[in-house]
Amino acid sequence: xxxxxxxxxxxARDVEKTFRSGWPRRRETPALRGVSLRVERxxxxxxxxxxxxxxxxxxxxxxxxxxxxxxTVMVLGLDxxxxxxxxxxxxxxxxxxxxxxxxxxxxxxxxxxxxxxGLSGAALHRRVDGLIELCELGxxxxxxxxxxxxxxxxxxxxxxxxxNDPELLFLDEPTLGLxxxxxxxxxxxxxxLRREQGITIVLTTHYMREADELCDEIAFIKxxxxxxxxxxxxxxxxxxxxxxxxxRLDPARVPWLADVPGVLRCVExxxxxxxxxxxxxxxxxxxxxxxxxxxxxxxxxxxxEPELEEVFVELAx
Amino acid sequence: xxxxxxxxxxWAVTLRNALMGARNVFFFFExxxxxxxxxxxxxxxxxxxxxxxxxxxxxxxxxxxxxVVNVCQLEVAYAVLLDVWSKSLKHQFxxxxxxxxxxxxxxxxxxxxxxxxxxxxxxxxRWAFGFQVLQPGWLALATFLLGCFLTAxxxxxxxxxxxxxxxxxxxxxxxxxxxxxxxxxxxxxxxxVLPDSIAVxxxxxxxxxxxxxxxxxxxFASEFRSPIATxxxxxxxxxxxxxxxxxxxxxxxxxTGLLLKMSE
Numbered sequence: 001x002x003x004x005x006x007x008x009x010x011x012a013r014d015v016e017k018t019f020r021s022g023w024p025r026r027r028e029t030p031a032l033r034g035v036s037l038r039v040e041r042x043x044x045x046x047x048x049x050x051x052x053x054x055x056x057x058x059x060x061x062x063x064x065x066x067x068x069x070x071x072t073v074m075v076l077g078l079d080x081x082x083x084x085x086x087x088x089x090x091x092x093x094x095x096x097x098x099x100x101x102x103x104x105x106x107x108x109x110x111x112x113x114x115x116x117x118g119l120s121g122a123a124l125h126r127r128v129d130g131l132i133e134l135c136e137l138g139x140x141x142x143x144x145x146x147x148x149x150x151x152x153x154x155x156x157x158x159x160x161x162x163x164n165d166p167e168l169l170f171l172d173e174p175t176l177g178l179x180x181x182x183x184x185x186x187x188x189x190x191x192x193l194r195r196e197q198g199i200t201i202v203l204t205t206h207y208m209r210e211a212d213e214l215c216d217e218i219a220f221i222k223x224x225x226x227x228x229x230x231x232x233x234x235x236x237x238x239x240x241x242x243x244x245x246x247x248r249l250d251p252a253r254v255p256w257l258a259d260v261p262g263v264l265r266c267v268e269x270x271x272x273x274x275x276x277x278x279x280x281x282x283x284x285x286x287x288x289x290x291x292x293x294x295x296x297x298x299x300x301x302x303x304x305e306p307e308l309e310e311v312f313v314e315l316a317x
Numbered sequence: 318x319x320x321x322x323x324x325x326x327x328w329a330v331t332l333r334n335a336l337m338g339a340r341n342v343f344f345f346f347e348x349x350x351x352x353x354x355x356x357x358x359x360x361x362x363x364x365x366x367x368x369x370x371x372x373x374x375x376x377x378x379x380x381x382x383x384x385v386v387n388v389c390q391l392e393v394a395y396a397v398l399l400d401v402w403s404k405s406l407k408h409q410f411x412x413x414x415x416x417x418x419x420x421x422x423x424x425x426x427x428x429x430x431x432x433x434x435x436x437x438x439x440x441x442x443r444w445a446f447g448f449q450v451l452q453p454g455w456l457a458l459a460t461f462l463l464g465c466f467l468t469a470x471x472x473x474x475x476x477x478x479x480x481x482x483x484x485x486x487x488x489x490x491x492x493x494x495x496x497x498x499x500x501x502x503x504x505x506x507x508x509x510v511l512p513d514s515i516a517v518x519x520x521x522x523x524x525x526x527x528x529x530x531x532x533x534x535x536x537f538a539s540e541f542r543s544p545i546a547t548x549x550x551x552x553x554x555x556x557x558x559x560x561x562x563x564x565x566x567x568x569x570x571x572x573t574g575l576l577l578k579m580s581e
Binding site: 066108 | 319321325326329332333337341399400403404405407408410411412413418571572573574576577580581
């Protein structure tokens with residue numbers, strides 16, 4: 001048991017947080033209602049959920065920026081409230097909406113945070129140069145932060161978040177507002193960080209593809225509660241969305257398909273008829289036989305799991 | 318945390334504030350414009366009112382103190398204000414940085430900047446009005462400047478605490494608070510002219526004692542028995558209180574979520 005707990009990067013139990021605002025009438029907004037979470041070291045863990053679900057609140061508690069009202073939170077074996085000082089040396093965070101001092105240049109921002117983590121002299125210069133190279137910021141190192149584009153600002157945030165060689169990295173919507181090609185590169189960086197440096201990464205995202213591609217495990221959070229968690233594959237099965245049989249047919253529309261037993265629903269997408277079925281292995285031969293009997297030409301068939309996005313939509317209902 | 322890391326963190330803040338100051342034209346404005354306007358207007362007014370040399374020195378000491386404390390206090394307040402303006406407060410407090418690093422680092426820059434202001438105003442005072450800042454001697458001058466810097470540190474840290482406690486709404490304190498303190502400390506007049514109830518407050522301000530001690534060298538009888546010791550003791554007390562208040566404000570901001578709100 002003890003060795004299992006040592007393997008955990010995060011062990012949060014029954015975490016509650018309520019924000020209070022307004023005067024003289026106090027308004028209470030519950031943000032987290034008894035969240036429990038375990039994240040293994042060296043994994044990439046995704047927190048998904050709609051706006052206002054409590055993702056950023058949970059991330060902020062784990063990163064020592066916010067104190068929980070109730071519950072215990074151990075991160076890297078340290079209590080986030082009582083041992084926050086020691087913990088801050090070992091973790092870091094990058095936000096999708098980064099903000100740093102406007103007049104400081106890229107290299108100065110990274111160096112400033114490097115000094116706060118005890119780096120100086122040649123070691124500091126090496127780290128700053130290395131991170132600038134890693135985040136492809138070389139041509140911009142002397143540019144003031146306010147003159148950078150959104151994508152470059154996010155890369156500065158990523159460089160800053162790696163300055164202390166963190167054991168645990170929090171990424172709050174790391175590809176928010178980025179161009180697709182930049183997003184792909186950022187995702188590749190994230191995957192490489194885990195692969196090459198063994199960093200545990202907890203990320204929040206709205207992009208299902210990102211979560212599906214990067215995360216070993218995902219938790220869906222809504223209204224301050226974790227509704228489901230597991231690997232992307234497990235989640236798709238848990239929600240019982242079925243599997244998708246995609247057919248390219250001639251004629252393209254076959255109205256009776258939705259009435260075949262075992263077919264949950266049918267939709268047309270880009271010339272394909274996508275039938276969600278309860279069990280593809282059993283229903284596919286039945287569907288093909290029925291189509292053949294009706295004289296419909298089958299030009300192409302694909303079977304796939306539902307998209308994570310569909311799981312998300314289902315859970316967010 | 319080792320001493321090396323402590324000093325590095327202070328140096329990081331010092332360097333950051335110095336770079337920000339050097340690249341902001343408004344920082345130069347606040348460094349030069351208002352202090353020069355203050356000394357010129359007060360000096361010319363003392364000439365118009367035909368004040369004696371000692372009386373003119375009395376008010377010019379106050380004017381210079383006002384600028385020195387103001388510039389230094391604002392720089393200490395920048396410890397938090399810069400991050401509030403740039404919405405980077407959460408990055409700041411995610412790093413292993415203590416308020417001692419923030420305030421000391423900013424204070425170092427504040428002292429350098431206000432020392433530059435002092436030298437400029439002293440030169441201007443001598444050239445335009447024959448005012449001699451070194452008449453009381455180097456030690457008296459150093460003690461006076463130390464008193465100004467300590468007062469600025471206390472007010473600056475208190476402003477940081479208020480901003481962390483109330484958010485951007487408290488920003489006006491950064492500019493207003495020091496003037497309130499200086500009016501009560503008797504920058505242009507001895508505190509004996511104040512009503513008794515106000516004089517009680519004036520006696521609780523460290524700068525009152527440092528001004529009194531410095532002016533004594535220009536021929537004004539000291540109103541206190543041990544002004545420098547009292548000023549230092551009060552400064553130490555308020556420094557501890559301001560530090561505690563700032564620390565408590567940060568704890569509260571972490572609890573209420575204001576730290577995050579100020580970063581959005």
